[in-house]
Amino acid sequence: MKSTPADSYRAMLRIRRFEEKVLELFPRGLFYGTTHTYIGQEANAVGVLNWLDKSDIVVSNHRCHGHFLAYGGSMHALAAELMGRSTGVCGGRGGSQHIQWRNFYANGILGGTIPLATGMAFALREREPGAVVFAFMGDGTLGEGVVYESLNMASLWNLPVLFICENNRYAQSTPIALNLAGDIAARFGAFGITAKHIDSTEVQQIGEETERLVSHVRKGKGPQALIIDTYRFAPHSKGDDVRDPDEIAHFQQRDPLIMIRSAVKTGEIDDVETEVTAEVDAAFEQAQSDPMATPSDITPALGASA
Amino acid sequence: MKSTPADSYRAMLRIRRFEEKVLELFPRGLFYGTTHTYIGQEANAVGVLNWLDKSDIVVSNHRCHGHFLAYGGSMHALAAELMGRSTGVCGGRGGSQHIQWRNFYANGILGGTIPLATGMAFALREREPGAVVFAFMGDGTLGEGVVYESLNMASLWNLPVLFICENNRYAQSTPIALNLAGDIAARFGAFGITAKHIDSTEVQQIGEETERLVSHVRKGKGPQALIIDTYRFAPHSKGDDVRDPDEIAHFQQRDPLIMIRSAVKTGEIDDVETEVTAEVDAAFEQAQSDPMATPSDITPALGASA
């Protein structure tokens, strides 16, 4: 791995504590709208994006906070975006599901992001050989037809994209068995895309698999897919959980934070905890004291030639 | 087979001669609009639909003349529809690509017919157990995402539908290699649908494969797929052929009509030829003498409660 276990632990804890704060503050009406937290899936964003290079691109979805923080996005700007502050990542226009910053793009329309990711990979192939698009999608998103239109083009044109399917076993309230027929890896394979399917919450393992797949992609060997069986510990959005508590408890035994701890020195664990807690508190406090997004900043939907 | 080689030969020849007449008459401006002929693929419609039961359904596409005639549709009504006569299958409203009669449904939007077929199979499962939807699609249509949304639902709900993919190796002018990545059978398999892939223009073989697959579907074993490698001898539409003449010649050696002839008595061959030629001539002559579709017959797009 590029980064030490402690680094990974910190990266995952930043996501965990951020999301916990979001869920803690939501009932207090500090936010407006909705949100989807990443709690339980931290090892995916951190393990995968550990292999991100400078000119790489990340395409994310409705559950984007973890991807964004792992990408290197500002915790404060994300908190501010959720609170509708002018200092938010998108000045408050996008909100929780629509985060855009540098080479990071998230959108709340499931599946619609996959052709975008494919088009971006096309652009990279033409302009920045060696660079890769990391495209995240959930298991439920495999229901959207445009995903397969995209897999076909990505494979046909040998585009530099790594598809990451985070299979947390549910689409909103619906268990995968009621949503998905056949086999996930086979759905990529059918389009000539090699897919590696792992059931893991170990950030190192996820990182190692990613390293291998991404190196293929960088070498111009075409798209690859990584399917990670995982689990979310919090509700789909907020307070809308209908899953069996025992099932949640069962998967919590494989909490990615627990899995990595053994590899981190006890001293470090406490330091990281203090550090991250402070960072999160600061981020939200600052965001809360930032000015609300101001209508006067609104620009037209079409540019000059409009 | 239910039907004798002579029956199959007749059924295929009816399609061949009908389509030849269409291409012959088009330049004379007898039609209006466009058309897509089935010449070269006759063994598919005839071999497959030979196993059609009374309450079964056929969902067809832009290349529907062959399917319609094999289904038992009236040659005269089809000719009349192409000529925009009031006696046409749909009174001239639909034209070549939009044929609806009894349990036969064709539409010109590629792929859009596959969820319809799936929904019809759902209705059959609920109302007419044992009945089957025969859904035809071309290789190029595998580009449409909604096809995969449908495969997923058909498999998930164990619906009685047989998907028939007629792989004539081209989508309009585009060879399959430029359109399709991966493997066709695998695209069905990935959704848990068993697919049989054959390269054949032999109506008996196609019939036998169909018989086996359809019996599974009728027994409630869920959707199945039959992929038939085939070839069209005529242009995609009319006069827009850019394929290598040698390639066409090569495949013409496997003309489904030639393949079956050996099994038909010479005497019968001539009788069938005379018979079919007469039928086709009569159909077109009658259609030509029928009245043009009359505007006064136009009804509103919405019913009473509009």
Next chain:
Amino acid sequence: MTTFLDRINAGLRHCLEKSADVYLLGEDILDPYGGAFKVARGLSTDYPERVITTPVSEAGIVGLGVGMALRGLRPVVEIMFGDFLTLAADQLINHAAKFRWMSNDQVRVPLVVRTPMGGYRGYGPTHSQTLEKHFLGAAGLRVLALNTYVAPEQVLIQAILEDDDPVLLVEHKLLYPLSTFSPGREFEMHKVSGAYPWSIVGIAGAPRADLTLAAYGYMAEIGREVMHKLAYEKEIFAELVVPTQLSPFDLEPFYESVRKTGKILAIEEGSLNLGWSAELAARSLENIRSNVRFGRAAARNMPVPAAATLEQEVLPQVDEIVELALGMMER
């Protein structure tokens, strides 16, 4: 107290009860979840065979519904957010809406597609839109919008059990917690009956109205507030006309009001250009000889932002509409 949502739910239940041909399909509609907005709650428990949760495939499930409808069933498909209708546009416009006519009336497509629409909830640009305008005027497709002036269960029953044509039914998210309107002492209302009724609402005991407020769905709530303010704060008396059917356009009750008032202020939540009320303007010009004044309140012509302060700026608000109304009276 029974909410508007309870009554929609009751309408669905009634249809499932009355006809074995009725099926509900949609994402996450099974109990205990009962759908993202809980409209289907309890139904899958009582009708497990006919309430079906679907994959996340908007085009596919609407197409599935078209196929079911073509074969005599009466499917009701829920699209979780109206914003996702764009994914089903081909199935609605090129399949559901055409099949009957294109087949020379040999078939029918008794399909209902229900969807929660609208903003004011901070859900952001892809979950707050008012997109029905893009489906109005599609030949062969009926578009309805629920409002608190009609019994929602009646509209559902008519669309699901009686209507043999495809229906797109828009339900504004903010209607769900409300209850249906009753005039009480302050208002008066009369209905123009029909399969999908119009409601004409006025201020009780007010003099002849000299402004017609035209609004549907949740905007008809805003419209009532506007009407109230105009009356009690500005002594301007308006009449609110509320259609249940948006498309096709049967506007007689609207004309009737405009013939009296000569002034139209339409209120729409969608962005200004080419929304429902543009057709009202066109038809007023075509059908009402005398000179009419026409104004529109609508969302600013941009996506719906997530931030509260921005969303409030972009979506129509009562006070700015009142200002618009005053402006129209002055002209």
Next chain:
Amino acid sequence: MTTFLDRINAGLRHCLEKSADVYLLGEDILDPYGGAFKVARGLSTDYPERVITTPVSEAGIVGLGVGMALRGLRPVVEIMFGDFLTLAADQLINHAAKFRWMSNDQVRVPLVVRTPMGGYRGYGPTHSQTLEKHFLGAAGLRVLALNTYVAPEQVLIQAILEDDDPVLLVEHKLLYPLSTFSPGREFEMHKVSGAYPWSIVGIAGAPRADLTLAAYGYMAEIGREVMHKLAYEKEIFAELVVPTQLSPFDLEPFYESVRKTGKILAIEEGSLNLGWSAELAARSLENIRSNVRFGRAAARNMPVPAAATLEQEVLPQVDEIVELALGMMER
């Protein structure tokens, strides 16, 4: 003689030549086929790396274009028939049109989606439609329609090389074999310049017009015939106003004409309800104080049938439009 199609082709060639960021994508666009309507003919031979034939995936290729555009390329995506735009509706309305604004203007989407639209060819209900009305008024999306009064290559060059926002470019099938309009002795024309010009066409040496004919795309050809007949057979003098940009609605040149004539007859090929001209009506009422008369010629409110006799009945025809015009003058 160079046809309109040749000039579109030349415009695409110019863009490929000028900028290495330009890519053409579409179904069957490679030589020798050059696309279903041959618009791309010759281009793949000369720019093999940047002219790419795609799978039959309308949503996918438009989405691909959005992704390419977000990363600085200038993709031009051809949708083989405008009827299939419904399949790309989500990518156009929820992605292409929103990305720039939603990102707080951090990104641009210089995408052009071109498509042949329209009927009068007997292609039947799914290959003859005029569907652009369903995309007008979508915030963040520019919709253009080529017409013979502007140099098509200029419109393409502006949209492809200069415009940083997503553009939906409608090309009526019947324009392809024509050549661009020149006033000759019978007509006079002046342009209102701008990125996407308006053209104002009149009868040479005619007295002040007292009817404004508003039409775009191929309907502007029909409109000219109507204008000619009105002048030479009925001695009624009209003025034809032709926009290149349909949405957003910048209507000044239209208002100018209407302020003179006081009468509007809009001609649309799409079905009547809520087409482009409904917004013209609404804005005329909002912006033109004096009383205006308004009428519309459009397709009957049903699918476009295949049979010649039926299609002729359903789609607008010159003579019936002349009748409408006469009716408006009498009022």
